[in-house]
Amino acid sequence: MKLKYFLPDWEDRLDPNFDFVNDEYSEEHKKNPYENDVYAHQIFKEPPYDGILFSLSVFQSKISLNGDGVHYKIRNQTNIKNYLKIPEELSLVVMGDCGAFGYVKEKEPPPFYTVENVSNLYEKLGFDYGVSVDHLVVDYIFVRDKKTGKRKKKILSKREKNRRIKITIKNAKKFLKLHRENKYSFIPVGVAQGYDLETYKSSVKALVDMGYEYIGIGGLVQYTTDFILEVLQEIQPFVDGLNVHLFGISRPNHLKDFETLGVTSFDSASFFRKAWLRSGQNYLAPNGKWYTAIRVPQATDPRVLKNADLNGFSVEELKKMEREALSALIKYERGEIDIDDVLNIVLRYDKLLLRNTDGRNLEEKYRRTLEDKPWETCNCDICKDIGIHVVIFRGSNRNKRRGFHNIWTFKEIKKRM
């Protein structure tokens, strides 16, 4: 499958020298987390994605004009690839977009997101692709009630939706004009917004007529796969031979259909984030099966302390149970303890702490994870390096590593499609 996969970046780095036995950050991390910590593309021999999607709204506070008044900097770096620690020899590309979800409540994209500023910023920071400035079309937004100060749902009228589509198209036109006049070197991507087949079609057609060769389709997250497929069918005649990106969409069972209908790239963080969502699908095995990660929360977590207190356990008792759970899992990996014993120890701590819906049927799920030992058959650098720790649901160093493993596995599965 040629379909290119972009990972949206939310500063997902981890400590490469984290001490799993003592459960401690490295000294280097403590001194300077940004300098020390690494991205997924620094861990695996082959990066688990083709590119990174970098949303300006996520990083707005970190971007500033350099002292010379011409260049931009982001955390003292003047090039996005240096900031993301992408080694020169890697063919990893970076796509910039505004991250319009960051200002969905506003009437217009805020002053930071003028077409001039955004296009200039993409160029100066050395992005490979730059996405035009859009305004999201959604069914409703949350706003503060002026009188009560409470958050309330506001339905967007058709008129408002059309106004947002118009802003998006107008900005795309200006974006391409500036790109041409200034001879920018990044590849411009025009975003299409819409709310039904007709509006998506006319947005895409307008962008193609302007001269865009890369079209991004936004706002599709809220729709069913059937609707997405219909939109793709509808726009197919216009985008033949061009590149098409789907924003924020994974739908792993339909990637082949998307590709057949002309999609060339997409981005999604869902495989990464599933690692620590409470769905029970936390670890993706190379055969495509999902496993539940085994929760061993930190005893110092305020929620954990509160629950334990309610159940009449002291902090010391709690810490002891936590240590025992961790060490039982490590022993299990070494074959020094059998599955029923490790489950008993883990669940004793677990049951005490997680009394909500999260706690249901965990025993069965944990047993399956421990019995199958999926990390033993995974060839990724993370599983080979940390073993059973990859399936322990605890702290960002284990959880993010499991997330990175998931995207690596996803890319392997995608290769076979």
Ligand SMILES: [Zn+2]
């Ligand atoms: Zn792995």
